[in-house]
Amino acid sequence: MSWDLKVAEIQKPYLTDKDIWQSVHRFYYHGKTTTTYKYGFLKALLESVPSANEQFEISFDHLFYSFTKIYWNLVIHNNLCQSNSQKAPSSVQKVLEAFAATHAIPREWSFDQLPASQQLQLIAAVKKVGKKYVIGATYSDFNGEIYSFDLKKEYLQLHPTYYRFFQTHKRMLTNITNYQLALFLEKFNEAEKVSKLLTRVEVVTQRKSLLQFSQLLQKAGIEHCFYCHKKISKSSHVDHFIPWSYIQSDHLWNFVLSCSTCNTRKNNKLAAENFLQQLITRNNQWIKEERYLLQFENYTEKKLTEFYQYSQLNGFIHDWKPSQLRE
Ligand SMILES: [Zn+2]
Incomplete structure (x- = not known):
């Protein structure tokens, strides 16, 4: 050949x-x-x-x-x-x-x-x-x-x-x-x-800074931690919902803002399924917005759900929840 x-x-x-x-x-x-x-x-x-x-x-x-x-x-x-x-x-x-x-x-x-x-x-x-x-x-x-x-x-x-x-x-x-x-x-x-x-x-392709994604999320008016709902300060963290070590790339549809405690505790784990549903709902709104057109290229709810399931199959600890959840 x-x-x-x-x-x-x-x-x-x-x-x-x-x-x-x-x-x-x-x-x-x-x-x-x-x-x-x-x-x-x-x-x-x-x-x-x-x-x-x-x-x-x-x-x-x-x-x-x-x-x-x-x-x-x-x-x-x-x-x-x-x-x-x-x-x-x-x-x-x-x-x-x-x-x-x-x-x-x-x-x-x-x-x-x-x-x-x-x-x-x-x-x-x-x-x-x-x-x-x-x-x-x-x-x-x-x-x-x-x-x-x-x-x-x-x-x-x-x-x-x-x-x-x-x-x-x-x-x-x-x-x-x-x-x-x-x-x-x-x-x-x-x-x-x-x-x-x-x-x-x-880590050769891991970004040194996720600032551009943090700015996009902040511009969207997010003020509370995705996981514990605590009001987030300037020191909020950008979290890869599906861990970076599985997905190995950066997509807005996989990013949420979290407080530093949740980000550190979640680390390389997968959040519980109700958080996946929350992210799907958010993405379903954002995909309709013109400003996110490029960021959501080839995104589907099915794709995110599959990545969530496949990362469990790849041994990532799942069902993580924050210890204190504010309603
Ligand atoms: Zn939190």
Whole structure:
């Protein structure tokens, strides 16, 4: 199967879990790997699952937003070489290095700190490389079974069974991907660059600040903690209703404002089902508002409910409630 296809269909319409596990193992553990692309791309794909529409289609803009963020933070912020030779950096690495140099961007900046216009420019440049080297290659790595794609129309469509598989095993797959990525990076980077590498890879795409979401929520006139209803002060926290460590991405439909006590106590847990119903009611109102149009792209009540159920399946402690509930 050729890696430089422009458009490709799914080769096998019916897949069993056994088929998928075999392909996933082959992807992780076999074949010659000269760059981190395959791990970086699978990580971006897992992160982009919440952005899929009801036909399981994911646009390249969503995918390469994640992919660019991952690579900027690995290459520039963490200063890590992404190929098996320091002398021959990967194409994505070259694009990012050139961009950082041209715009004199401090290397300590994470992707979130770049102005939106620069983020868009970078995503466009990285997308170009990804379309050439990553989309077809990953399709081939999975025997043409994982997704169909069209480079011109800039989207891929996940096989429905893979979509379910990713949700069912997302936490474990994310961990294995991080592990393989870190293993590769450890092998081809100097010892002083790889201290605490696995921890750094695990949070490589976690935002340093959720301020923009906090501002959106405050602008909506929210004054009370979503969980305990206590009036919130300036020190309110933005809480990922479905824990970040499951969803691995940031969406307004998954954010609520909470007091610091609830946020700290809830931590990596799932709130009780009545809170899910409250969030669905809020989102049903917000989805009708023009100002949230972009934020609610491809959001459905069904999607949020499924993510809630799948995160329970992934072992997140559920049924959390605040100890003091004000009516
Ligand atoms: Zn609270």
